[in-house]
Amino acid sequence: ASAALCCNLPIRARSRMRRSPPAPTPPRFAAERQQRIAEALREHGRVEVSQLAAEYGVSEDSVRRDLRQLAARGLVQKTHGGAVALHATLLPTAQRAGVLTGAKRAIARRAARLVEANQTLFVDGGTTTLALVNELKASDAPRPLTIVTHALDVALAVADEPRIRLVLAGGAWLPAPRIFVGEAALATLRAHRADIAFLGACALQPRAGLTAHDPQEAALKRAMIDGAALRVLLTDATKLDVVAPCAVARLDELDRVISDGAPPWLAAATAVETV
Numbered sequence: 001a002s003a004a005l006c007c008n009l010p011i012r013a014r015s016r017m018r019r020s021p022p023a024p025t026p027p028r029f030a031a032e033r034q035q036r037i038a039e040a041l042r043e044h045g046r047v048e049v050s051q052l053a054a055e056y057g058v059s060e061d062s063v064r065r066d067l068r069q070l071a072a073r074g075l076v077q078k079t080h081g082g083a084v085a086l087h088a089t090l091l092p093t094a095q096r097a098g099v100l101t102g103a104k105r106a107i108a109r110r111a112a113r114l115v116e117a118n119q120t121l122f123v124d125g126g127t128t129t130l131a132l133v134n135e136l137k138a139s140d141a142p143r144p145l146t147i148v149t150h151a152l153d154v155a156l157a158v159a160d161e162p163r164i165r166l167v168l169a170g171g172a173w174l175p176a177p178r179i180f181v182g183e184a185a186l187a188t189l190r191a192h193r194a195d196i197a198f199l200g201a202c203a204l205q206p207r208a209g210l211t212a213h214d215p216q217e218a219a220l221k222r223a224m225i226d227g228a229a230l231r232v233l234l235t236d237a238t239k240l241d242v243v244a245p246c247a248v249a250r251l252d253e254l255d256r257v258i259s260d261g262a263p264p265w266l267a268a269a270t271a272v273e274t275v
Helices: 002-008 011-018 030-044 049-056 060-072 101-112 127-135 152-158 183-190 215-226 264-269
Strands: 046-048 076-079 082-085 119-123 145-149 164-168 172-174 179-181 194-200 203-205 209-212 228-235 246-249 256-259 271-274
Touching: 030 046, 030 049, 030 060, 030 076, 030 082, 046 049, 049 060, 060 076, 060 082, 101 127, 101 228, 101 256, 119 127, 127 152, 127 194, 127 228, 145 152, 152 164, 172 215, 179 183, 179 215, 183 215, 194 215, 209 215, 215 228, 215 246
Parallel strands: 119 145, 119 194, 145 164, 194 228, 228 256, 256 271
Antiparallel strands: 046 082, 076 082, 172 179, 203 209, 209 246
16 A cells, blocks of 8 residues: 555655665865864864764874864864864853763763762852752752852852852952952952862863963962862863963862863873763
C-alpha cells in the first residue's frame, strides 16, 4: 500500500522523498579551511584542534598551521588545544554566559565539593564562579555559609537564601563584567578573611601567571588572594595560554586550579583538577 501511495505521488514529490541533503564537502585547500574555522569561531566562540582535524580530514598539525595564520591576521587568539575568537575574554558577561556552559557546570560541581558548613567564601565575578554559586544553592549544599563578593550576579543569586550571609562589596559599577570596583569595594574585601577564595580567570599563562584586563578588577582579585586561606581558580581552557595587561598573581600563589584543560606547564606549577 505504501508503495502504491508513493507511486501515486507527483514526480516532483517522489524526487524530494528519495533525496537526502548532501553532506558538507570538507574544504580542500587551506584558505577554505581557514574561512570555515573563522565562521565556526564567530558562531561558537572557540574551536578545538582535534575536532577540526577530524571534521576536515586533515592532520592536527595542518589545523594548527591554519590557526597560526589566522592569529597572525588578528582573527583568532590561540589557546591550549585550539583557539578562541579574538578578545572573547573581553565579551560582556551576558554574551560569555552561553559559551562552554557544560564545562563551566562541571568545573562548578567539582569546586562545590570543597565547601563545608560554617565557611566564609570570597566569590569573584564571572560566569564560572556564578555557576559555582548556583551549585551551592542546592538543597543539600553545606549551611550556613558566608559569601563575600563584589559581583552583582553572585549577590542576586544568593540574596534570598536564608542560611547564606551575604556581604556585598559595593563601589563604582563596571558594566561589562557586572562587578563593583574601587576603594570602597577593596576596603570591604580587605576587612574580611575567607576560608576559600574562588577566583575567576581573565587569562592564565606560564610566565605571566594570572592576569586581568582591568586594573581595578586585578586589585580585587589580589585582595581575595591575600585574604584567603585557600586560593582556588576556576577557569575553562579558553583562558589558558592567554595574557591580559594587568598582573594579579604568580601561578605558585594559587593553591588549586579547576579546569577542563591541564597543559603540562600548569600541572607543573600548581595542583590541577580537570573535569
